[in-house]
Amino acid sequence: MARTRLSLLVCTPLVCALLVWALLVALPSVARADIPKHITARELKTVNPGLGKPPQGLDRSTPNRSWSAFLRYCSASNWDGASHLLALGDIRQAQQRDVGAATARKLCAVLKKINQLTAGGLPDTGIGPIVEDKPSNYAVTARVPLPDGKVGEVWIRRFKQTSDNSEMWLVTRKSVSFVSMWYRLVVQGQKAEKAVAVINSGLGALPPKLDVGNPRATANTFRNVIKRGDYDSAARLLDLRGLAAAQQKKQGRRLARRLALLIERVHPGSFNRVSNDPLGAPEKDVPDNEEVVVSAKFEKLTVELRLTRIERTGKGPAWLFSQSTVQDIDRIYGKIGYGWAGDFLPPLFFNVSFWKLQLWQWIGLVVGLVLAWFFGLIGSYVTRKILLQMAKATKWEWDDRVVEAMDGPLKFVFAALALLIVAGLLILGPGPRDVVMRVCKLFAVLGLGWFLVRTIDVAGDILKDFFNKRDDEMGKAMVPVARRIFKPIMVLVVLIVALQNAGVNVAGLIAGLGIGGLALAMAAKSTLENMLGGITIAFDRPFKVGDTVTVGTVTGAVEEVGLRSTRIRTADRTLVTLPNSKIVDSQVENYAPRDRIRLTFKIGLQYDTSPDQIRFVLDAIKRYMVSDARIYQDGGFRIRLNAYADSAIELDGFIFAATTDFNLFTVVKEDFFFRIGEIVEEAGAQFAFPTRTIYTGKASEADAKRAKAAASVVHERREAGELCIPEIPEKVRADIIAARPAPPEEAAS
Numbered sequence: 108m109a110r111t112r113l114s115l116l117v118c119t120p121l122v123c124a125l126l127v128w129a130l131l132v133a134l135p136s137v138a139r140a141d142i143p144k145h146i147t148a149r150e151l152k153t154v155n156p157g158l159g160k161p162p163q164g165l166d167r168s169t170p171n172r173s174w175s176a177f178l179r180y181c182s183a184s185n186w187d188g189a190s191h192l193l194a195l196g197d198i199r200q201a202q203q204r205d206v207g208a209a210t211a212r213k214l215c216a217v218l219k220k221i222n223q224l225t226a227g228g229l230p231d232t233g234i235g236p237i238v239e240d241k242p243s244n245y246a247v248t249a250r251v252p253l254p255d256g257k258v259g260e261v262w263i264r265r266f267k268q269t270s271d272n273s274e275m276w277l278v279t280r281k282s283v284s285f286v287s288m289w290y291r292l293v294v295q296g297q298k299a300e301k302a303v304a305v306i307n308s309g310l311g312a313l314p315p316k317l318d319v320g321n322p323r324a325t326a327n328t329f330r331n332v333i334k335r336g337d338y339d340s341a342a343r344l345l346d347l348r349g350l351a352a353a354q355q356k357k358q359g360r361r362l363a364r365r366l367a368l369l370i371e372r373v374h375p376g377s378f379n380r381v382s383n384d385p386l387g388a389p390e391k392d393v394p395d396n397e398e399v400v401v402s403a404k405f406e407k408l409t410v411e412l413r414l415t416r417i418e419r420t421g422k423g424p425a426w427l428f429s430q431s432t433v434q435d436i437d438r439i440y441g442k443i444g445y446g447w448a449g450d451f452l453p454p455l456f457f458n459v460s461f462w463k464l465q466l467w468q469w470i471g472l473v474v475g476l477v478l479a480w481f482f483g484l485i486g487s488y489v490t491r492k493i494l495l496q497m498a499k500a501t502k503w504e505w506d507d508r509v510v511e512a513m514d515g516p517l518k519f520v521f522a523a524l525a526l527l528i529v530a531g532l533l534i535l536g537p538g539p540r541d542v543v544m545r546v547c548k549l550f551a552v553l554g555l556g557w558f559l560v561r562t563i564d565v566a567g568d569i570l571k572d573f574f575n576k577r578d579d580e581m582g583k584a585m586v587p588v589a590r591r592i593f594k595p596i597m598v599l600v601v602l603i604v605a606l607q608n609a610g611v612n613v614a615g616l617i618a619g620l621g622i623g624g625l626a627l628a629m630a631a632k633s634t635l636e637n638m639l640g641g642i643t644i645a646f647d648r649p650f651k652v653g654d655t656v657t658v659g660t661v662t663g664a665v666e667e668v669g670l671r672s673t674r675i676r677t678a679d680r681t682l683v684t685l686p687n688s689k690i691v692d693s694q695v696e697n698y699a700p701r702d703r704i705r706l707t708f709k710i711g712l713q714y715d716t717s718p719d720q721i722r723f724v725l726d727a728i729k730r731y732m733v734s735d736a737r738i739y740q741d742g743g744f745r746i747r748l749n750a751y752a753d754s755a756i757e758l759d760g761f762i763f764a765a766t767t768d769f770n771l772f773t774v775v776k777e778d779f780f781f782r783i784g785e786i787v788e789e790a791g792a793q794f795a796f797p798t799r800t801i802y803t804g805k806a807s808e809a810d811a812k813r814a815k816a817a818a819s820v821v822h823e824r825r826e827a828g829e830l831c832i833p834e835i836p837e838k839v840r841a842d843i844i845a846a847r848p849a850p851p852e853e854a855a856s
Contacts, residue, residue, distance in 0.1 A: 148244045148265040151196065154275065157203025161191045167275035170246045170263050171231040177278070178224050181215035189215065194266065194277040197284070197388035199380070205391050210283055213290035214261070220294050223249040233274060235265055245279070251289050255299060259289055284384040287395030300396065302418040306425065307347045309355030313425060317343060321385050322398045322414050325426040326378040333367040336454040341367065346415055346427040349434060361450070362433060365440045366412075368449045368457065372536065373410045374401045375463075385424055387416060397429055406537075408442055445534050468533045472543075475529030479522040486521030487514065505569050512561035519554030523547040548608040556601025563593050583652075588641060588670045637671040640687030644668060649690075654699035655769075658690055703739050703763040704772040710783060711755030711795040719818040720790045721748060721756065722832050726824065727786040729831040732762060733843045737775045739763035747833075755795030790817045 167173040180189035190207030251259035318324040332340040342359025382388035387398040401412040415429035456467035498506040530543040663677035746760030791813025824830040
């Protein structure tokens with residue numbers, strides 16, 4: 108009997124231990140009042156996309172295999188592998204690898220500390236534990252005793268990845284959120300955070316209507332009360348313990364208002380990615396009692412807004428905007444905030460928005476456009492007045508015309524400048540600001556383009572005046588041609604630049620214009636050749652309007668030089684139109700630049716003319732050449748015995764009439780030929796005819812008397828050294844010039 112009692116005493120502690128183990132580990136499916144019997148299997152498109160592919164051979168198909176794999180990775184200190192057994196859905200994808208490894212390491216340390224490194228009792232089937240003939244879709248893998256007497260539970264849950272219809276069991280995200288706290292309390296031995304009854308003593312206790320139980324709830328609550336303009340409630344969502352109690356209400360309203368404007372500016376979207384667990388989600392380089400709700404780079408400024416978890420006496424934790432965030436509000440607002448408008452305008456002006464612009468910004472833009480136009484008028488007027496005074500002080504005229512051409516374009520430029528200043532005061536977001544910047548650039552480009560087009564007209568007027576002073580008809584004719592060429596080119600360039608600044612991709616447009624231009628060039632090859640020919644004529648200047656020219660077989664006066672063709676008035680008074688390309692490729696003989704007109708001639712004397720008669724004729728003609736002032740003297744004439752031809756003794760020569768007037772040239776030519784006839788007659792000679800005649804009778808005889816007289820004159824002149832053969836003696840030349848009668852105009856004077 109005694110042995111039986113001893114046996115019972117020995118077995119009782121063992122039985123108790125077995126019962127406790129059964130309650131805590133072996134019977135995880137036994138429900139408590141606060142634990143659900145069933146939860147749904149979680150469906151995700153991709154599980155933990157930030158981790159990449161799981162290790163080869165990893166089996167997560169059942170609770171037992173999944174948890175056993177986690178424990179194996181713990182034993183091997185393979186934290187990257189262990190992170191593939193955690194649900195990291197609340198953690199930003201870029202941080203999942205680092206945060207997952209750190210969380211796995213901490214959880215393994217907790218399990219080693221409490222000596223729960225076994226997967227015994229977990230089902231080895233894909234559907235997991237069955238409760239009341241239904242899958243519960245979760246299992247408790249370990250229980251963590253905490254210093255305050257509470258017990259934390261590590262849950263593993265059934266997940267379905269819809270991208271490949273695979274199923275797996277992972278540690279739930281809620282359990283993941285508890286790991287940092289367990290590690291701090293169990294492994295590091297730190298004390299639990301001290302609970303407070305009232306967080307902001309100057310504002311009183313948090314009203315129950317304000318949901319601050321998790322980070323997502325606090326962020327959404329803050330946005331909702333701000334939309335209602337309830338800045339008092341918004342101030343309660345800030346940790347103002349860094350301020351004196353007496354200042355918390357006033358400063359809290361101001362800081363809450365600025366914080367709301369900052370959030371709307373840098374994070375206008377929802378807070379669905381923020382954790383909704385009471386303990387938040389673990390983050391890299393962030394304490395476990397804080398969570399980042401906004402992290403954005405805005406205009407070269409990194410904005411990070413955090414919430415902090417504060418334990419409350421007799422209540423769950425409260426998530427408020429942290430003290431560090433509150434202290435940083437004014438600094439951030441000073442750089443990217445709305446300035447005085449954000450501090451004083453009613454909430455309506457910020458709550459109503461359309462196309463990323465708030466109501467006050469729309470009003471500011473409308474007012475800014477009106478002010479920009481008036482500023483353009485005033486700025487243009489004042490600037491032109493100043494520039495005109497400066498231009499009048501110079502001796503040139505072109506600068507006055509350039510200033511006058513600035514009238515309209517300056518309005519656009521000043522309006523663009525004013526609109527740019529207004530846009531800076533309105534503190535627009537990146538999208539609207541980019542649009543306003545493009546509009547300002549468009550105004551500036553159009554103004555500059557307009558000015559350049561007007562400058563072409565000014566340059567044309569100046570060139571026209573210049574050519575008028577030089578009496579250059581060709582230059583005056585090419586001025587409108589140059590305008591017609593350069594103005595469309597300038598308009599096209601301005602249009603392309605304007606489209607580029609408006610955000611249009613002009614690369615494709617330019618490529619299309621290039622292809623179209625090539626096709627147009629092929630189709631209009633001759634037209635383009637003529638246009639280029641017109642430009643060549645303008646720059647090469649082979650003739651000018653009014654010049655008499657010969658182009659090919661066409662001779663006449665140039666009447667007009669156009670962009671495509673040149674018109675020539677012939678001697679028959681017909682108008683010949685020649686393509687410019689043909690003129691450029693042809694030999695052009697221009698009679699206008701010559702300073703004198705040449706006359707070539709031949710004289711045929713009969714064969715019975717004696718040598719002295721020939722000498723007389725040559726001498727007399729040379730004397731006449733010297734005596735006529737209308738004949739150019741310095742190498743401007745010549746006559747020689749040329750040949751004994753078939754039917755005549757040939758004399759040939761040339762003279763230059765000292766004139767460019769063709770009518771006067773014909774007078775000189777007429778008088779010259781009359782004098783040759785007289786000289787031949789004085790010599791007693793006769794002109795020969797280019798004929799062959801057979802005489803059966805006696806041939807006519809030369810005038811013997813005159814022939815004897817001519818021979819005597821030649822003899823006398825030879826003896827006196829005054830015979831103009833082969834050259835004219837200088838004494839004879841001087842005597843003839845001295846006796847030469849004055850020109851008609853000198854005689855008239």
